[in-house]
Structure formats: structure tokens, C-alpha cells
Amino acid sequence: MYSPRRNRANSHRRPPKGQNALGRVRFREYSKARRAIVQRNSDPIFDPPEEWHEPTGRPDYEIIVRKPGAGCRHVVTPRQIRMRLSQLPQEFLKDLEIVQLSRMTRKKLCFPCYGLQWGCAIYLYPFEETLDEYFYSPPPQGLVTETKMFGGRWERPEHGVWRLIWTESAARDFQLNNVLIHELGHMVDTWNTNYMDQERFAEWFAIEYGYRATGGIDQRRPKRKIRRRHHGT
Secondary structure (H helix, E strand, O other), X not given: XXXXXXXXXXXXXXXXXXXXXXXXXXXXXXXXEOOOOOOOOOXXXXXXXXXXXXXXXXXXXXXXXXXXXXXXXXXXXXXXXXXXXHOOOHHHHOOOOEXXXXXXXXXXXXXXXXXXXXXXXXXXXXXXXXXXXXXXXXXXXXXXXXXXXXXOEEEEEEOOEEEEEOOHHHHHHHHHHHHHHHHHHHHXXXXXXXHHHHHHHHHHHHHHHHHHHHOHHHHHOOXXXXXXXXXXX
């Protein structure tokens, strides 16, 4: 379901000299991708996933905005990001130095994810301009479940095609209260070294400090019908 992530012990290490976006490096050693739809083999060769930001020990984080790319748009603003992060215990932010609204490229479209934590930075990726996303292989069940939790709606317009439909508010909610918080969870987690343990912690962190902390299902579906079960006597 998810792309490989490098070991926690190397989480703040800069890529080796000369291995930039023009070089070839092992993707598994450098990336911490949020969700990858495409399954890769066990030893993929890939470019560094993002531009590297050297940790400086700065007291506050910076927000960097890149152009989203053709046909895409950012669904959150720097102000909304700062407001959301200000609602968290501030000790969670001690290692955060950069939040970057990144650019969607053709390469990233082939290996899609919504967010990435790499070193001292969190990268958030844009959505389709129409807020409709199309998948041509079955989406992971975890992705389907999480997107539905935040208001994403799935359709099957034709055989072999899955369509994920967002509203403006649902896409913003998903990125601020799921993707952003999940990636911050990876930064907070300095003790787990096993990939599955790291992922489980980040998922728990996103549910606890993202979904539940902002009202859970009651906040997102206030008019939902409650089914009452009647027990016979």
C-alpha cells in the first residue's frame, strides 16, 4: 500500500554528494512517501523524491509554496497550515523546520502520494484542479477508508476505473487533518525502526490528533441517520 521509507536512524541525513535530482539513487533509502498507489518491486531505482532542506536548528518552521503544476492546485494555504499546527502540542513541532506545498510533476503522477516527510521537512502535494482523481488499478482499501472518513466519494464510472471525488472543504480537511498530521507523526516518532511499526504509529497519530481532535464523524457528518438496534424480549 505504501512506498518504502528509509530507516529512522537516517531520517535527517542529507543525500550523498552529487546524487541530486539528475543522478540516480535508491528511492527506498530516501523517501517517506505517504501513500503510493503503484506497487514497486523490492529494489527500485528512483531519483530523490524531493528537494532536500538542510536542518538548521531554527526555532520556528518556514512554509514554502511552489507552483502546483499544470492541471493541479493547492487546497490549503500557509495561513491554514499555521493555524492547524498551532492547535497541536508545540513539543510535536520541535524538529519541524519546513512545510512545503510542492509541485506535482509527471514523475510524481506515476507514483502518486499526498504527502511526504523527509528529514526536517513535510511536503504536501496538490490535488487535481477539478478535485476529481482517477485510478486505473484498484486503490488500496486503507486509502478508500481514509478518504471516505474525510468526505471523499468513490465511483466506478467504467470497468477498470475508480474515481475519487472531493469537495473543496473535504480536500482541505483531508490534507490538514490527515495528511499533514500523519507526516508530523513520522517526525515525532523517534523510537520505532521497523517500517510497519512506524506506519502504525503515524496512522494512530493522525487519527488521534487529526480526525478525533477535530470532531471525528460527528463533525463531518452531523446529519447522518443513526440506526438503532432493537433487541427482542
